[in-house]
Amino acid sequence: MSLIPHVIVIGAGSTGSATAHDLALRGLRVTVLERGEIASGTTGRNHCLLHSGGRYCVNDKEGAIECIRENLILRRIMPHALELNDGLFVAVSDEDLAFKETFLAGCAECHIPAREIPVRQALEIEPFVNPDIRAAVQVPDGVFEPWRFCASFLATAIKNGAAVRNFTEVKDFIFQGHTVTGVTVLDHRTGETETLGADMVVNATGAWAGIIAAMAEVDVPVVPTAGVMVTIGERFNNMVINRMHLPHDGDIVVPIRNTSIIGTTSWRVTSPDAIEIPREQIDSMRQAGELLMPILKAGRQRGIMAVARPLISKANADARAFSRTFEAYNHRSQGAAGLVTISGGKTTTARGMAEKVSDIVCGELGIDAPCKTRTTPLVSYREFYN
Numbered sequence: 400m401s402l403i404p405h406v407i408v409i410g411a412g413s414t415g416s417a418t419a420h421d422l423a424l425r426g427l428r429v430t431v432l433e434r435g436e437i438a439s440g441t442t443g444r445n446h447c448l449l450h451s452g453g454r455y456c457v458n459d460k461e462g463a464i465e466c467i468r469e470n471l472i473l474r475r476i477m478p479h480a481l482e483l484n485d486g487l488f489v490a491v492s493d494e495d496l497a498f499k500e501t502f503l504a505g506c507a508e509c510h511i512p513a514r515e516i517p518v519r520q521a522l523e524i525e526p527f528v529n530p531d532i533r534a535a536v537q538v539p540d541g542v543f544e545p546w547r548f549c550a551s552f553l554a555t556a557i558k559n560g561a562a563v564r565n566f567t568e569v570k571d572f573i574f575q576g577h578t579v580t581g582v583t584v585l586d587h588r589t590g591e592t593e594t595l596g597a598d599m600v601v602n603a604t605g606a607w608a609g610i611i612a613a614m615a616e617v618d619v620p621v622v623p624t625a626g627v628m629v630t631i632g633e634r635f636n637n638m639v640i641n642r643m644h645l646p647h648d649g650d651i652v653v654p655i656r657n658t659s660i661i662g663t664t665s666w667r668v669t670s671p672d673a674i675e676i677p678r679e680q681i682d683s684m685r686q687a688g689e690l691l692m693p694i695l696k697a698g699r700q701r702g703i704m705a706v707a708r709p710l711i712s713k714a715n716a717d718a719r720a721f722s723r724t725f726e727a728y729n730h731r732s733q734g735a736a737g738l739v740t741i742s743g744g745k746t747t748t749a750r751g752m753a754e755k756v757s758d759i760v761c762g763e764l765g766i767d768a769p770c771k772t773r774t775t776p777l778v779s780y781r782e783f784y785n
């Protein structure tokens with residue numbers, strides 16, 4: 400029997416994958432349990448924006464600072480999973496133009512490198528942007544490929560001894576007194592149920608975190624908040640094109656591979672598994688996207704998708720007003736020692752989320768092993784299935 404503590408990580412989205420890597424790098428035995436394919440939750444269907452933080456630098460400074468810090472780290476550790484194409488924030492109205500100084504001040508306050516470029520230069524770089532823009536500011540946005548993002552973290556974790564079991568759904572927790580000592584799982588490939596023991600369990604199930612926590616009779620204040628994205632089957636921009644105003648519906652066009660994705664909206668849902676897409680949201684988003692890039696009107700609509708964000712409810716506010724920051728919860732104080740939850744945040748901040756929850760896991764296990772993920776390059780996603 401191994402003396403190295405065993406940690407189960409539930410969920411193989413960006414958060415669980417980064418957590419598996421962090422814990423394995425600190426020398427722990429790690430098993431990742433994912434009910435579907437990796438990145439089959441919110442991560443696999445998001446907007447793919449490596450945030451510079453520009454979108455949040457005025458109304459959510461905490462989230463913006465996390466984004467730029469992690470953006471710069473990811474550029475170093477996973478260059479193979481990123482397209483470093485930068486972003487442009489453009490003013491398309493007088494109100495947007497009046498917002499420019501506030502925006503630039505927000506970027507400066509959050510340490511986001513931002514520089515205004517002449518409109519003529521912006522239109523030379525991005526000829527399909529609305530020709531009537533009044534101002535343009537360049538920021539270090541980028542694009543990630545979600546599956547490659549997760550697979551890079553997981554491949555590196557596997558290299559360091561972790562095991563990844565996909566199509567394995569956690570159905571319940573095993574308790575000894577007030578301590579979680581393992582989980583019951585259903586293997587969807589074999590149809591068999593089994594129990595797995597663990598010294599600690601990390602709930603990294605994003606918008607499902609509240610459902611998983613309820614299995615252990617503890618609470619996490621995660622509000623599943625859906626967003627719709629419309630994919631146009633042609634790529635018209637090289638940089639990410641954002642509207643220069645507070646985040647709103649349909650105010651960003653992200654180029655990924657040979658498509659352009661317009662997004663996104665924000666409304667609360669009761670279940671992340673059953674999201675109905677309101678027709679009017681698609682129409683209003685297309686209109687808002689076409690204001691940024693009129694050529695999108697001529698583009699073929701290739702797909703519509705909706706997924707739920709795991710937003711942390713800190714106030715009884717409108718979902719757009721929730722911070723995009725993240726939280727870790729040690730459930731020892733709620734009568735479930737051995738169980739921790741990490742949720743909220745963004746794919747861009749997954750590494751930082753992993754660091755936070757892994758610090759708690761190591762503290763609970765009495766292990767003195769510092770986080771090394773800021774400087775450790777990840778192996779290529781290509782090694783995941785080797």
Ligand SMILES: Cc1cc2nc3c(=O)[nH]c(=O)nc-3n(C[C@H](O)[C@H](O)[C@H](O)COP(=O)(O)OP(=O)(O)OC[C@H]3O[C@@H](n4cnc5c(N)ncnc54)[C@H](O)[C@@H]3O)c2cc1C
Pocket residue numbers: 409410411412413414415432433434435437438439440441442443444445446447448449450567568569570603604605606607611624625626627628662663706707708709742743744745746747748
């Ligand atoms: C519309 C939209 C656009 C977004 N765009 C961006 C963006 O451009 N850039 C960015 O950085 N962030 C973006 N985000 C935020 C980002 O997608 C999420 O914060 C992030 O993907 C959450 O990752 P996660 O690993 O915590 O959750 P998930 O990716 O959802 O992973 C949780 C996993 O847990 C699994 N799971 C659930 N229940 C069980 C169970 N019982 N047993 C085993 N496994 C289970 C699920 O299958 C899932 O794979 C966007 C979010 C939305 C909604």
